[in-house]
Amino acid sequence: MTRKIPVVEEITKANDEIAAINRTRLDEAGVVALNLMASPGAGKTSLIERTVPRLAENLRVGVVGGDIATTLDAERAADAGAIAVQITTGGACHLDAPMVRNALAQLPLEELDVLVVENVGNLICPASFALGTHANVLVASVPEGDDKPFKHPRIYRGVDVLVINKIDLLPYVDFDMRRFHEGVRALNEELATFELSCRTGDGVEPWVEWVRQRVGACATAARGAS
Amino acid sequence: MTRKIPVVEEITKANDEIAAINRTRLDEAGVVALNLMASPGAGKTSLIERTVPRLAENLRVGVVGGDIATTLDAERAADAGAIAVQITTGGACHLDAPMVRNALAQLPLEELDVLVVENVGNLICPASFALGTHANVLVASVPEGDDKPFKHPRIYRGVDVLVINKIDLLPYVDFDMRRFHEGVRALNEELATFELSCRTGDGVEPWVEWVRQRVGACATAARGAS
Numbered sequence: 001m002t003r004k005i006p007v008v009e010e011i012t013k014a015n016d017e018i019a020a021i022n023r024t025r026l027d028e029a030g031v032v033a034l035n036l037m038a039s040p041g042a043g044k045t046s047l048i049e050r051t052v053p054r055l056a057e058n059l060r061v062g063v064v065g066g067d068i069a070t071t072l073d074a075e076r077a078a079d080a081g082a083i084a085v086q087i088t089t090g091g092a093c094h095l096d097a098p099m100v101r102n103a104l105a106q107l108p109l110e111e112l113d114v115l116v117v118e119n120v121g122n123l124i125c126p127a128s129f130a131l132g133t134h135a136n137v138l139v140a141s142v143p144e145g146d147d148k149p150f151k152h153p154r155i156y157r158g159v160d161v162l163v164i165n166k167i168d169l170l171p172y173v174d175f176d177m178r179r180f181h182e183g184v185r186a187l188n189e190e191l192a193t194f195e196l197s198c199r200t201g202d203g204v205e206p207w208v209e210w211v212r213q214r215v216g217a218c219a220t221a222a223r224g225a226s
Numbered sequence: 227m228t229r230k231i232p233v234v235e236e237i238t239k240a241n242d243e244i245a246a247i248n249r250t251r252l253d254e255a256g257v258v259a260l261n262l263m264a265s266p267g268a269g270k271t272s273l274i275e276r277t278v279p280r281l282a283e284n285l286r287v288g289v290v291g292g293d294i295a296t297t298l299d300a301e302r303a304a305d306a307g308a309i310a311v312q313i314t315t316g317g318a319c320h321l322d323a324p325m326v327r328n329a330l331a332q333l334p335l336e337e338l339d340v341l342v343v344e345n346v347g348n349l350i351c352p353a354s355f356a357l358g359t360h361a362n363v364l365v366a367s368v369p370e371g372d373d374k375p376f377k378h379p380r381i382y383r384g385v386d387v388l389v390i391n392k393i394d395l396l397p398y399v400d401f402d403m404r405r406f407h408e409g410v411r412a413l414n415e416e417l418a419t420f421e422l423s424c425r426t427g428d429g430v431e432p433w434v435e436w437v438r439q440r441v442g443a444c445a446t447a448a449r450g451a452s
Contacts, residue, residue, distance in 0.1 A: 039266045040349050041370025066431070068350065069379050091380065093319065093350035096401070121377070122350055123266050124294065124319035130417025133403065141393065142354065143369040152266065153295050154317065172398055174425070 002153060012212075015129055018097035021130025022104060023034070029109035031062070033117060035095075035131050038139035040155070041122030043071045043165040046198035047139055047207075048116055052080040054208045058217060059113040064103040066095040075116055083107060085168045094125035097132055114215050122162070123148070127155040130200045135160040135214065142166040146176045149183030156187045162205060168197040241329025244323035248330060255335035257288070258444045259343060259439070261321075261357050263381060264365035265374075266347030269391040271299045271385060272424035274342055274363055278306040280434045285339040286434075290329040292321040292346045299344060308342070309333060320351035323358055339388055340441050349374070353381040361386040361440065368392040372402045375409030382413045387420070389433060394423040 026033050038044045048063060055061050063077035063084040074086035085103045087095065100117060107115070118131055119126045136159040140148060143166060149156045156162075162184060170177070177195075182193060190209060197201030252259050264270045271414070274289060281287050288305035289310040300312035311323065311329045326343060333341070343359055345352045349443060364385040366374060369392060375382045382388075390409060403421075410417060422429030 020401065039347075041265060041367075041369075067377060070376055072373060093348070101247060105447055120350070121265075122319070124317075124346070124348055124349065138268065141267075141369065143367065143395065144265075147298060148266060150296055150298065151293060169398055171397065172395055186449075 012128060013191075015097045018101055019130035019132040022097055022101055023134075024138060025104055025109065026115070026132065028133070028199070030156060030218075031109050031111070031112045031115050032215045033115040033131075033133040034214075035117050035126075035133040035136045035160070036139060037119045037126045037136065038121060039144055042121070042139045042141040042144065043198050044118050044121070045076050047079050047163060047165065048073075048082070048118060049080045050198045050201065050204050051148070051208055051211065052077065052082045054204070055114060055211060059212070060111055062107050062109075062112045062115040064100065064107070064115065064117045066099070066118055068092070068120060072207050073206075077116075077118070083112065087118060093122050094128045094129050095131060099208055100131045100133075107155050109145075114126075114211065123152045123155050127158050134218065137161045137163060139163045139165055141174050142169045142175045145174075146180040146183070149180065149187055153187050153190050156184060156191075159188070159191065161192045161210065162188075164193065164195045167195050167203065168200050174188040238354060244327055245356035245358040248323055248326055249441045250334065251327075251330055252341070252358065252360070255338070255425065256444075257335055257338045257341050258361075258441045259341040259357075259359040261343050261359035261362045262365060263345045263349075263352045263362065263385070264384075265349050265367070265370055268347070268365045268367040268370065269276075269364050269424050270344050270347070271302050272321060272389065273307045273389060274299075274303050274308070274344060276427065276430050277342070277434055277437065278303065278308045280430070281340060281437060282307040285438070286337055288333050288335075288338045288341040290326065290333070290341065290343045292325070292344055294318070294346060303344070304340075309338065315346060319346060319348050320355050321345050321357060322355045326357045326388075328391065333435045340437065349378045349381050353384050363387045363389060365389045365391055366406075368398050368401045371400075372406040372409070375406065375413055379413050382410060382417075385414070385417065385436045387418045388414075390419065390421045391424055393421050393429065394426050407409060 063082040065073040077084040288307040291299040
């Protein structure tokens with residue numbers, strides 16, 4: 001049984017308003033933004049390291065890294081070829097729209113095509129806070145177990161894309177891909193899904209192609225609107 | 227930069243008061259309680275499944291399972307031989323002392339020796355909420371990566387025991403055990419650490435022995451005090 005707590009509603013309402021401002025800012029600059037969410041260690045930063053160099057072949061890529069205590073992730077994103085800004089949350093368990101607004105102010109948005117926002121590693125709290133990004137991406141990983149959709153339904157319901165990372169570990173863990181997909185489909189039938197391994201590179205290409213198409217579709221829509 | 231928010235301080239103060247009541251209740255009943263924390267999928271429930279049958283050879287074991295949406299974990303704990311109660315948090319990202327107080331009221335505490343409280347899968351929020359348990363146990367897992375102490379210092383600082391699970395995956399992932407231990411030691415020099423695999427059973431015995439000794443030490447102290 002969940003109680004609705006007025007204070008929490010006010011916080012999320014204020015957050016949503018700033019998320020809408022962030023979205024407008026991104027749209028005006030012609031930047032498509034992705035909100036990358038996952039458990040700690042599922043491979044958000046590794047996915048960025050695999051994805052950024054491929055995107056950077058013909059797109060200009062920015063990364064906002066959300067982290068509790070370090071700038072390790074932003075350094076890895078910058079090494080991969082992105083313009084990177086780190087948000088250190090100082091203990092907070094999720095990014096929120098005001099934090100992203102501050103990060104956007106530090107980026108040369110007019111010079112970017114795509115922005116990847118790496119949320120804090122947490123399957124729960126990030127699902128409640130819109131950032132103003134265009135798509136929510138969830139990175140699951142094979143060793144986490146095939147029961148995660150059943151146990152974290154809210155985040156699985158709220159995402160547009162699911163990346164299943166670490167498929168190279170499938171032979172070594174008890175992970176039933178069919179059970180996992182059944183759990184996912186029960187929550188989010190339309191979810192685009194990519195199985196890949198950031199370690200080996202297997203399966204990365206279709207995911208990169210999805211991002212490219214998403215950026216292309218938005219650019220076309222923006223040209224049509226202007 | 228962290229701002230201190232008065233509302234949050236009041237919440238944690240009220241929580242601490244109820245945690246103290248929980249501790250007294252456990253001590254009066256002669257029950258040693260462990261607070262098991264981890265990322266989603268690190269293996270808290272698998273550790274319970276490995277540990278409970280061994281403890282149950284000469285101890286009476288209870289499990290409180292904290293979960294957002296399902297009773298899967300409590301079912302697995304009951305199958306392993308524990309008296310199990312499930313707390314379904316309805317979306318909340320951590321257990322708090324009032325939830326545990328309610329769970330304690332549903333357990334035959336006088337008939338138990340040890341109680342394992344399985345927190346919600348999250349490396350951040352659970353670290354801020356005392357439950358009244360006697361020891362905080364963190365379950366890390368090899369595929370999460372060796373950078374987790376650097377990225378989640380608060381939870382590593384606040385625990386008494388660290389279980390490093392899934393060591394059977396060491397040959398298949400890029401995990402530098404030395405780097406990991408260095409990160410841990412920098413935060414928490416005295417931390418008792420166990421490397422094990424819940425999948426294969428390797429290394430489980432020293433951890434079980436630690437729990438047994440902890441229960442024995444508390445029972446001895448209680449007899450001395452009475």
